[in-house]
Amino acid sequence: MVKITDVARHAGVSASTVSYALSGKRPISEETRRRIEASIRELGYRPHAGARALASSRSNVLALVIPLRTGIHVPVVMQFAVSVVTSARQHDHDVLLLTQEEGDDGLRRVADSALVDALIVMDVQLHDPRLPLLRTLDRPSVLIGFPAEPAGLTCIDLDFEAAGRACVEHLALLGHRCVGLVGSPPEVYARETGFAQRVVRGFTATADRHGLASSFHPCEATPAAARRVAEQLLREQPALTGVVVHNEPVVEPLIEAFEQLGLRVPRDLSITAICPDELAEQFRIPVTSIAIPSAEVGSRAVELLMKKLDRVPVPEATLLAPRLTARASSAPRPAH
Template sequence: MVTITDVARRAGVSPSTVSYALSGKRPISDETRRRVEAAVRELGYRPHTGARAPAARMPNVLALAAPLRPGVHVPVIMRLAVSVVTTARAHGHDVLLLTQEDAEEALSRALDTASVDALLLTDVELDDPRLRRLRSLDRPSVVIGLPADPHGLTCVDLDFEAAGEACVSHLAGLGHRTVALIGSPPEVYLRRTAYAHHLMRGFTATATRLGLASSVHPSGPDPTSARPLAERLLREHPALTAVVVHNEALLDPLLAAFEHLGLRLPADLSVTAVCPDDLAAALRVPVTSVSLPADELGTHAVELLMRKLHGTPVPQTTLLPPRLTKRPGSSHRGPA
């Protein structure tokens, strides 16, 4: 049986564009419409009755799949969600927020809901099982994250690998020779969540390239774990003079733990973080940071989705370059 995906491939457009060309739900250029109609005739495609629903029935609802699974830092997700909702409302769309822990089931519910005409996905894994179905949809989607294989998807994210590289390069430039990454919770790495692995890859590859000794320490968000973690780091890595923290919930407790252990920040230990700018600037010792642009990512994702809804071509992958802001917390030069 000929599918809408077959028509899209023949016409050189996305399945969602075929759907809009047939239903009139969104404005499509005359040239694109002619290509779609020609492909339909050549392949003998017969759309189901719902594909020709009148435009007046379009609900203008986006689904944001943001599963609140173990290890997810809720404040960042909520910041992203607010940005998505605000931008979507500016385009006349409402947002259905899906926070179910079972991400695949949540996606299925959204796809089975007639009121949803486009999707946004977060908490993306390198080999995310949701993506196979996403590639075959007749509705547009945007992935906030970068899986191992982005083919056939529209992805937007911070360039986390470049962010890891920027942090290590900054510390190496200050003369540090032994660095540690205090990373996301262990379950985030076990799920092979894309952003955590990309940042870890950038961190370790850059440390190796620059000849630095490095180590990675996945860490939970419980503030009471900061003191044991700090003690273990100093015990296992006595030459340690700099850390990169990619764990917002643990950032301030870690600074306090290092100070309680007698370290002066940044004289004895330089700290760099990947986190929102306002958090990095408000800490007891403001730290150099790569901004985690949740607001910008939400806005950019919705804008890409709006372009897809209107049949406008979009890039397959958009990676926002990391912005490193220097603050006193990692200004100390390491040992020569």
């Protein structure tokens, strides 16, 4: 293994000079820097991560806690993770993957052992049991999603309430008067996952405000469940002409089901989804949707964390504004 003293000797300087050249924490003359850089390249030097962490009390590693819960859409989680890794690398950090298996202990372990400098926690619940721990931990953290009581924490997410609102407003603008929301699987609401409930709130409040008839149905992530919900919706609201879907795997089956029940999309029925853009585009009928900006959430989360590590104050709440893209699945209300 080639170490910093080897580089120093090769470049004819002291080890500390090499260190300063690398970190930029003290000025180094142009010429010396160039010599050092040449030596580093020539010898293939890489600073020893452990030694560096020990001496600087910075590991340059972030923890990413990913959810294993059922009912969440895995590709979105993955996109998000990838975006975190990419952004972290741009800030010269690596990412340690943590699952919930260990529970609080896992977080405490990596934080207390100085394995990581900071944490990103995904899939936060309204009354998340990890919150007290995160508040007391001496390492900064950023939550993806909002708990019921976010004070003292840094949170970021798509503004799901605004997303629910935007869907309804889109439909209202098209003249629809009777709308339904097909939601995530029941267990997602049962465990009080903030984002799912916020969509419901935004949806319902906005429908009320516009004087629309509305209803809400959780839905398992299977085609069979989609069919059942479709039938139920039409039974309960025969005048239904607009549907909002917040459940990725169910969008296509739902459209199928409605068409088999004799409704054409978008002629008789308009569909709006909250789902990743790539997905919305590749359905048989491209679906009007609010994107889930996983990549942006990921990189923003990392940036927040970097600021916190630099002791730069950051806002406690960051809500990303929803962006609705109109596609083929929504149209003006049919003149009955």
